[in-house]
Amino acid sequence: MQDFTAISRLRIIAVPRLVAAGRWRTEAMRSLSEPCLLWFTKGQGRITLQGSTRGYTAHNAVFIPPGVMHGFDAGPAVFGIAVFFGRNCDVTLPKEPQHLRIREVHAQQEINLLLDAIQREQASDIAARERATQHYLGLLSVWLERQVLRAEPEASRPDATRRLVARYAALLEKEFRSGLGIADFAARLEVTPTHLTRCCKSACGRPASALLQDRRIFEAQRLLSETRIPVGHIAASLGFASPAYFTRAFHHLTGKSPTAFRRSA
Incomplete structure (x- = not known):
């Protein structure tokens, strides 16, 4: 039987809820012991990732591997989703931090549908919801991998x-x-x-x-x-x-x- 312990540690939290817990929990420099994906759908702000600060806007995806120092500000007009994958997540995720500007409408719709599906499965009590969640997480990791590959030609080498x-x-x-x-x-x-x-x-x-x-x-x-x-x-x-x-x-x-x-x- 498949072990779904890692899925039980998966959390999807709205960005406004994170901010409501205290600005120090988002803005101060910190790191996590698990991978995190931030998907911003509205508003703008600034995020510091590995010591470099950049602006973010709607339709930006920021992936943060475990142990990477970061912090971001989010005003009342900022909306989005934070996906915390858990320490033992076994889906394939990037090894390096990523800040992706998702310009294609189809790609924006795709991640929204995937996140909605994961949240729906988490909230349900129907049969095989753990297995369905695992498959949707796999599709989310594929989506992220493809966006990283598409962004590589545009990415400038850090100075x-x-x-x-x-x-x-x-x-x-x-x-x-x-x-x-x-x-x-x-x-x-x-x-x-x-x-x-x-x-x-x-x-x-x-x-x-x-x-x-x-x-x-x-x-x-x-x-x-x-x-x-x-x-x-x-x-x-x-x-x-x-x-x-x-x-x-x-x-x-x-x-x-x-x-x-x-x-x-």
């Missing part, structure tokens, strides 16, 4: 600045808990701190230090809202020199102390 920032984002995601500073990250990347900061500002409009602090504070917010780990332990686990320094940094970015944030979460 040296964006390649460096992507490397920094990947290293930051692995080491943001370590207490390393920007000078340490720059040394690992064999560049100067000034050059790293200049490249980050060019790629996403923010210095390297802001990306690092944003990632650490997002993780702190997640731990404060989802666990009862003491504040001092959270500070230590994220590489802050002391609980007092952590509290100052947290308040500077969020406007609240860690304890006040936990009470309001």
Whole structure:
């Protein structure tokens, strides 16, 4: 008998619902332990993916593999769907992040129909719904693969600045808990701190230090809202020199102390 555990972890969530959970859950730098597909159907905003910021509009599909640092803003006029595939998803998905501008009306209709079908199967209690969901997920992965192939001739090769920032984002995601500073990250990347900061500002409009602090504070917010780990332990686990320094940094970015944030979460 086929194991449908991965399907049970599949979630399809409207973008406005994600935003309603708190802007920090979409805008702050973070990564996921599962693949995610964002399909925007209305509105516009900006998304940062691997340290590079681009605008998105309606009919943009953004695929984010596990472990890739990202964040996006979404105002009240933005609508769309977020597909969280689950950690053990066994459909074929891209290995690299993708930002696809879907211009063909047929392709736009196709993904809308697939997402509607998946949601319909998830909401039903009819026979073989798990198997039907699995097949629709397979078709969604085929749709995504074809859009990536169609986009390749138009895609410009990332320049040296964006390649460096992507490397920094990947290293930051692995080491943001370590207490390393920007000078340490720059040394690992064999560049100067000034050059790293200049490249980050060019790629996403923010210095390297802001990306690092944003990632650490997002993780702190997640731990404060989802666990009862003491504040001092959270500070230590994220590489802050002391609980007092952590509290100052947290308040500077969020406007609240860690304890006040936990009470309001």
